[in-house]
Amino acid sequence: MTPDRIRVQWQSHDDRFAPVRGDRFAAVLFGEGSWLEGPAYSPAWRTVLCSDIPNDRVLSFDEASGAVGVWRSPGGYANGRTVDRAGRMLQCEHGSRSVTRTEPDGTVTVLADRWEGKRFNSPNDLVEHSDGSVWFTDPTYGIQSDYEGFAADPEIGGNHVYRRDPDGTVTRVAADLAQPNGLAFSADERTLYVTDTERAHLRRFDVGPDGALTGGEVLATCDAGAWDGVRVDTAGRIWGAAHDGLHVLDPDGTLLGRLLLPEVCSNLTFGGPKRNVLYVTATHLLLSVRTTATGLR
Template identity: 55%
Template sequence: MFGQLEGTRYEIIDQRFAALIAAHIYIERLWTGARWSEGPAWFAAGRYLIWSDIPNNRMLRWDETNDVVSVFRTPANNSNGNTVDGQGRLVSCEQLTRRLTRTNHDGTVTVLADSFDGKKLNSPNDVVCHSDGSIWFTDPTYGIITDYEGSISESEIGRSNLYRIDPNTGVVNKLADDFVQPNGLAFSPDEQALYVADSGASHQKNGPAHIRRFIVNSDGRLTGGDVFATCDAGFFDGFRIDQDGRIWTSAFDGVHCFDPDGTLLGKIILPERVGNLTFGGEKRNRLFICGTSSLYSVFLMTRGAALG
């Protein structure tokens, strides 16, 4: 019998959040059995979701047509964040191999980036695609500081940076290096702003647990970088943005929703920590949420700004 899932609820902090949810729309658990779920990406043409189970070294696939979950890829090089590019191809952050890859339509895999300035990347974490064809990704050290989600190794670069891959040359450019652990990232609907999470509180006492907002210039460079929002439940990880510029972000107690003015509007409370999320479904109004061990979803009264 379908009904309210135990341990889930909506928390309205600002009345603007009430217009985005409906009390009769239940939060669903679609599947459970992962060790650490991450990186959901929605493929509209096939009506399926791909996400990572990092410690189990596999990628999973949920089919909207029949609710079946299957293994999409194993081994998966401890893949973390995933997205969909402008041609509908899977782009993945691989922590074990310390590289960013694209899975082509014929199933072959192309390496997009594995180094910067002649040095190995740390462990690419999350990725987004710009409409101009450029690819933007974060490179913290989570995949090289333990063997649980990658392989212990020294950082050759010595910092955790934000990068952009030029769509014409394939050159990897460093955009910012003043993060402790850069994590999730997403563009505003008009792509004039880029939001980037810093989850440095995970391994640094009193470290950052916030999202920063940058201005994207026409040449691809960034300015600004002020703190947009600070997490009141652990730290932020992955997030996505809806069509009106609201940020829907992961946190330790579920999903937090922020207005573009920085106000915390409300929360979707879940029984486990959330790592990442994305919008999908036929009308892009279904939020898919990667909890620690489970995949959840909920229909909202808004749509995602973009697929991926």
């Protein structure tokens, strides 16, 4: 039987981590997934959605009632997702190898499924820019076997980062990553952070006025497995999912501290009315932890 809560540990590595504090116990909202991913918080619905990828379903946690249900099944072997500025749910789907948007009436719009006429590998995670463009990563995890999608040969011949503009144009913006995974903008959107899971790297790119990326230096290397999902808080700190929990980094790449968890962590989002509740997917668990940090939207 899954416990209602589990003990967690906040571990400091730098004095700059002192303002970050949080619950000593994480609430276990759901504990029966196979590999949970892609948490996203909708303030309008007061709901967290997350993916149970191998079981091909999207789960929903109702913040008001505490109930967990199935939002969509089959779920397209969905992985990462985010809520756009209009309140619509954007998600990456391994099954259709596409990025989709769920409209308020429940209909699904395909935003992107090809680049230069070739199908994507398996879009993994995404983030929306304030100009309405959608940026996403495209590793091969969803086509390597039938576990998280459908086994298939890649058509593009590389694992890249893309930008989908509001007019539907899809542009490759980064092509030198092994397996790009999580991504997040800084508050001013002049920096894009991208995790390269295969190399255990967190990369930092400069975002130009035209949406082009330059730079791309390795900001940090994960010392506990590899990076997965990543988010940024209002103080500029970078929160990265790793095998031992969440690592919190300064924008200069210094490891400030960790939130140690008992399961391999895949992703996170900030939610709640004040965006100070961490919703974390960690293997078969969906957890919530209240913290003094506040996440960007």
